[in-house]
Amino acid sequence: MNASIKAYDELVTRLKQTALLASCSAVLEWDEQTYLPPDGTSHRADQLALLAGIIHEQATDPEIGNLLHKLEADSIFDQESMESANIREARHEYDRATKLPRRLVEELSKVATLSHHAWVEARKKNRFQDFLPWLEQMIDLKREQASAIGYQGTTAYDALLDGYEPGATSEMIEQAFIPLRNELVSLVSAIKDSGITPDVSILTRKYPVEKQREFSISAAKTIGFNFNAGRLDIAAHPFCSGLGPGDCRLTTRYDEHHFPGAFFGTLHEAGHGIYEQGLCQEHFGTPVGSSTSLGIHESQSRMWENLIGRSRAFWDYFYKPAQNLFSEALSDIDQEDFYRAINDVRPSFIRVEADEVTYNLHIMLRFELEKSLISGDLKPVDLEAVWNEKFTEYFGITPDSSSNGCLQDVHWSAGLIGYFPTYALGNMYAAHFFNAAEKELGDITQLIRKGSFSPLKDWLNENVHRRGKLYRANRLVEVVAGESLSHKPLISQLQSKYSELYNL
Missing domain, CATH: 1.10.1370.30 (Neurolysin; domain 3)
Structure with missing residues (x-):
C-alpha cells in the first residue's frame, strides 16, 4: 500500500475515534441542559471535565502530528479533493489543540458546566450579581485560552473567533458589519416613520x-x-x-x-x-x-x-x-x-425573539461587548451597566431587568465567546x-x-x-x-x- 494512503487511513481512523468519544461527551452535555437534576451538576461537571481531558489527550497525540507531516510532505491528493480538505482542517484543529494544556481544557469544561447552572438560576431570579463570579472566572479562562492559541496582530478575540469561523478575523467581521448596520438603521427608521x-x-x-x-x-x-x-x-x-x-x-x-x-x-x-x-x-x-x-x-x-x-x-x-x-x-x-x-x-x-430587521443589531452589540471583555477594556463587573447603556444607544429602549438584558443568552456561561458574530x-x-x-x-x-x-x-x-x-x-x-x-x-x-x- 502506498505510504501516503496508509498514513491517510490511519489519520482518518484516529479522527473518527476522537469524534466518537466527543459524541459521548455531547450526550452528557445535552442531558445537562434538559433532564439533569440540579443536585447532579457538580458530578456532571467532573464527568465532562474528565472526558474533555481524555478527548484533548487523544486529539493531541504526537502521532497525529507525525501523520500530518508525512501527508503534507508527500501528498498524492489533488488540492481540491476530500482528502486534502481533511488534511488541511485536521492540521488546523491539531495546531489549535496542541497549544492548550490539558489542565486548561479540563478547567474550561468544568467551569462551563457549573457556570451554566449558575446562569440558569441567576436568570430565573433576575440577579446578575449571582452570575458575576462565574462570568469573571470564564473571561479569565478564555483570555488564557486565546493567549495559548495565539493570534496575529493585537486582537486576542481573533483566536476565539477562529474556533467557530475558521479563518475569520475581527477586522473581516467589522468590514461586513459596518455597511450592514448602516443599511439596517436606515430601514428601521423608515419602518418606524411609516406609521x-x-x-x-x-x-x-x-x-x-x-x-x-x-x-x-x-x-x-x-x-x-x-x-x-x-x-x-x-x-x-x-x-x-x-x-x-x-x-x-x-x-x-x-x-x-x-x-x-x-x-x-x-x-x-x-x-x-x-x-x-x-x-x-x-x-x-x-x-x-x-x-x-x-x-x-x-x-x-x-x-x-x-x-x-x-x-x-x-x-x-x-x-x-x-x-x-x-x-x-x-x-x-x-x-x-x-x-x-x-x-x-x-x-x-x-x-x-427579535424580528429579521433588528436581529443583526443584537449580534453587533454582543460582538462589541465580548471583544471588550476579552481585551480587558470592559470589566465583567461593569457588563450590565454598559450593556444597558449600549442597548439604549442601539435600540432606543433600556432593558427593564437582567433577564431581559445581559443574562438572556447562554453563550457566555458556556464559554462560547467568539460565537455571536456567526x-x-x-x-x-x-x-x-x-x-x-x-x-x-x-x-x-x-x-x-x-x-x-x-x-x-x-x-x-x-x-x-x-x-x-x-x-x-x-x-x-x-x-x-x-x-x-x-x-x-x-x-x-x-x-x-x-x-x-x-x-x-
Missing part, C-alpha cells in the same frame, strides 16, 4: 403548550427534519445537538402566551438539525463529514426560520392548520393580520444561498405555497451540507452562489419584503 403598527397582541393570546408542541413538530417534519433520527425537548435556551449519525437533538421553550417563541425557535433549530442530518454519515468524525463553520450552520437555521418560516407563502400553506388547531386564539384573525404580526419590526429586548454572518450566507437556489429551482415561493419543501432541502443537502469542510465558508459561498460574501443580498431581501409590508 404602520401591526397588532401583535394576536401573538400573545392563549396558545396551549401541548398544541404548540404538536404544531411545531408537524412543521419541522414537513420542512424535512427526520424525527426517526431526532427528537425535540425543552431547555432554558433552545439549541440543536448533532450527536452523530441518526441522532440529532433539538430543544425549544414554550410560553402559553407567546406563539412565536417556541414555533420559530423550533423552525430555527430544525434548520440546524436538517444540516446535521444532511452531513455525509460515512464521513462522520472527519472534517468533510462536519459542518463548514458556525456561520454556515446559522445560515441554515436562519433560512428555515425567516426566509421560509416568516414568508407569506409558508403561511398560505400553514395558516389554515394553525387556525384549526388554535381556534380559540385565531378563529377571528385574518391570515394577513397574522402574517403582519409575525413580521412586526420594532426594537425588543430578547435576541431570539449569527449575522449566517443571515448573509443564507441570502446568498437562497438566491442561488432560486436560480436553479425557479420560484421557491410557489413550491412552498403548495407545501413542497423537499426541492429546497435536497438542493441544500447537495450544495451545502454534503460538502462539509471541503471549503472554508467564504469559498463555499463563492462556489455555491458565484459571488463573494456581501451584505447586499440580505439587504435586498429585507427591503423588498418590508417595503411591501410597510408601504415604504
Whole structure:
C-alpha cells in the first residue's frame, strides 16, 4: 500500500475515534441542559471535565502530528479533493489543540458546566450579581485560552473567533458589519416613520403548550427534519445537538402566551438539525463529514426560520392548520393580520425573539461587548451597566431587568465567546444561498405555497451540507452562489419584503 494512503487511513481512523468519544461527551452535555437534576451538576461537571481531558489527550497525540507531516510532505491528493480538505482542517484543529494544556481544557469544561447552572438560576431570579463570579472566572479562562492559541496582530478575540469561523478575523467581521448596520438603521427608521403598527397582541393570546408542541413538530417534519433520527425537548435556551449519525437533538421553550417563541425557535433549530442530518454519515468524525463553520450552520437555521418560516407563502400553506388547531386564539384573525404580526419590526429586548430587521443589531452589540471583555477594556463587573447603556444607544429602549438584558443568552456561561458574530454572518450566507437556489429551482415561493419543501432541502443537502469542510465558508459561498460574501443580498431581501409590508 502506498505510504501516503496508509498514513491517510490511519489519520482518518484516529479522527473518527476522537469524534466518537466527543459524541459521548455531547450526550452528557445535552442531558445537562434538559433532564439533569440540579443536585447532579457538580458530578456532571467532573464527568465532562474528565472526558474533555481524555478527548484533548487523544486529539493531541504526537502521532497525529507525525501523520500530518508525512501527508503534507508527500501528498498524492489533488488540492481540491476530500482528502486534502481533511488534511488541511485536521492540521488546523491539531495546531489549535496542541497549544492548550490539558489542565486548561479540563478547567474550561468544568467551569462551563457549573457556570451554566449558575446562569440558569441567576436568570430565573433576575440577579446578575449571582452570575458575576462565574462570568469573571470564564473571561479569565478564555483570555488564557486565546493567549495559548495565539493570534496575529493585537486582537486576542481573533483566536476565539477562529474556533467557530475558521479563518475569520475581527477586522473581516467589522468590514461586513459596518455597511450592514448602516443599511439596517436606515430601514428601521423608515419602518418606524411609516406609521404602520401591526397588532401583535394576536401573538400573545392563549396558545396551549401541548398544541404548540404538536404544531411545531408537524412543521419541522414537513420542512424535512427526520424525527426517526431526532427528537425535540425543552431547555432554558433552545439549541440543536448533532450527536452523530441518526441522532440529532433539538430543544425549544414554550410560553402559553407567546406563539412565536417556541414555533420559530423550533423552525430555527430544525434548520440546524436538517444540516446535521444532511452531513455525509460515512464521513462522520472527519472534517468533510462536519459542518463548514458556525456561520454556515446559522445560515441554515436562519433560512428555515425567516426566509421560509416568516414568508407569506409558508403561511398560505400553514395558516389554515394553525387556525384549526388554535381556534380559540385565531378563529377571528385574518391570515394577513397574522402574517403582519409575525413580521412586526420594532426594537425588543430578547435576541431570539427579535424580528429579521433588528436581529443583526443584537449580534453587533454582543460582538462589541465580548471583544471588550476579552481585551480587558470592559470589566465583567461593569457588563450590565454598559450593556444597558449600549442597548439604549442601539435600540432606543433600556432593558427593564437582567433577564431581559445581559443574562438572556447562554453563550457566555458556556464559554462560547467568539460565537455571536456567526449569527449575522449566517443571515448573509443564507441570502446568498437562497438566491442561488432560486436560480436553479425557479420560484421557491410557489413550491412552498403548495407545501413542497423537499426541492429546497435536497438542493441544500447537495450544495451545502454534503460538502462539509471541503471549503472554508467564504469559498463555499463563492462556489455555491458565484459571488463573494456581501451584505447586499440580505439587504435586498429585507427591503423588498418590508417595503411591501410597510408601504415604504
